Amino acid sequence: MEFLSSLAGGIWQYGIMFLLVLTLVVFIHELGHFLVARWCGVTVKTFSIGFGPEIFGFFDKHGTRWRFAWIPLGGYVKFIDDENASSFGGEKQLKPAERAGAFHSKSVGARAAVVAAGPIANFLLAIVLYSAINATVGIRILPPLVDAVVANSPAERAGFKSGDTILAIDGTKIDKFDDLQRIVGSSAGEELKFTVQRGSDTITLNATPNVDEQKDAMGRTFRRGLIGIQRAISPDKVKTVQVSLPEAVALGVSETYGNLTQTLAGLRDIVTRRQSAEQMGGPIMMAEVTAKVAELGIEPMLRWIAFISANIGFLNLLPVPVLDGGHLMFYAFEAIRRKPASERLQQMGFQVGLALLMMLMVFVNFNDILNVWRRLVGTG
Incomplete structure (x- = not known):
């Protein structure tokens, strides 16, 4: 009952915060459509x-x-x-x-530009927010140093030692410990090649992350890869680096791109059943996370808004009729065929897309309700 009273007491806070964030992101998305439509x-x-x-x-x-x-x-x-x-x-x-x-009297290029402008506006919002944070606050970097190696872990079997610095994974440069966590976390069961600096030598080590299954604070099961490397968490290891405006923007673009690749990897893992689909959530989950992030301060909140904006832009580009990506798919078909798809085909696509969207909404809301129930009965 403690959870029930907590939920009831925080529902207004959750709801208001979430609606404010969602309204901002949706406004920017629709503003993109609106401005390009007016321009065309x-x-x-x-x-x-x-x-x-x-x-x-x-x-x-x-x-x-x-x-x-x-x-x-x-x-x-x-x-x-x-x-x-x-x-x-x-x-x-x-x-x-x-x-x-009339929108439909415009060229296929103009129509595609109007439709694509919404997701692009979301990407731009994410880039602007990330860039502003990087330019004003700077970037906090925890170097990819190995502080300790867990016994009997993939890292120990691969030959990692305390004091190693990880330079790259499968050819991808590693600048900070977060890069290491992101790649390893999404690569459970896949062999990775690590380029490691040990003293004055550069060596190569191969390790396959174990599959670690855990439950998050909201009762959802998620799987991640772990190799058994512990990082140094002492404050003197964390560096705050001031960057120029061009560097801040470049980092903003990189962070937005990282959001998209992370989402793609998550969807891939759910489809291939490497991750549980129950971690997908709807408005209740989003509201809870938004409220928790808001408690951490302005910077985490702005980063959360950027993350949501980038992902809404990405999801809208999926080739599902009803979504922007579905319209772009029809316009690509029209550009290749030199005439639009039949009205019947478009209506059928709209109906199928709407059905898929409704199924997804039912599924994520069911997950939300199920996780609330688990916490009510003390099983989550």
């Missing part, structure tokens, strides 16, 4: 944050209705020829004077 001469009827009945709104000088709706789990930009919020056309019902601003 598309008439925008509605810019909506959220779905369902309108809470309040206003018209701008171009006649676009800016609205906030009651269901704040998404948003959309609606063009003059959209029959619905998924950009399926209703150009036939337009008056001749309105057709110049």
Whole structure:
């Protein structure tokens, strides 16, 4: 019952924090669509944050209705020829004077640019946030030094020794201990080649990370790779390095790219059943994590927003009809074939995509509810 009272007491904090973060990320995503649509001469009827009945709104000088709706789990930009919020056309019902601003009357390149602008805006938000943090706070680096080697571990069997410095893994340069953890953690059961500096010598060691299965603070099972290397955690080992603005931006791009590769690796592991699908969560999990991160301070919160933004951009590019990636897939088909896919094919794709999306939503929400239940009964 302690968990139940804790959950009830924190639900407003969780919900408000999560909605603020989600609203910002969705706004930037839709703003990307909106700005490029205006640039391409598309008439925008509605810019909506959220779905369902309108809470309040206003018209701008171009006649676009800016609205906030009651269901704040998404948003959309609606063009003059959209029959619905998924950009399926209703150009036939337009008056001749309105057709110049129709989305579907534009070239396939212009339509693709408008659709791609949403995810690109999310990537840019992530890069801007990471870059701003790097430029103002600097970067904290824990060198990839081996402080100790766990007995009977893959690292001991491979020949690692205390004092070794890891320079690269499978040819990928290692600058900090986090790089080591990221690669090893996503490579359970896969042999890795380590380039190691030992004194004045550079040697090569091969190690295969063990599969370590654990439960996180929310009861979800996750698997990660471990080789048995312990890092030095003394404060004098951590370095804060100030970087120039160009370096900060380059690092921001690198961190955003790292988010995407990490997400791809996670999806791959779930599909190949190397990771449990129960670690996938929905709004409840996101709200809990957001609230916990907010308690850590502004910098972790900004990094969390950047992480969410990058991943929303990536997920929207998946080639699933309904998502931006699905539209881009149809436009690629149109560009190759020199004519658009039939309306029936597009509608079928929309229905299949919507069904897949609904199945995913049901699944992640079921995971959320199941994990809450486990904590209620004391099994998570």
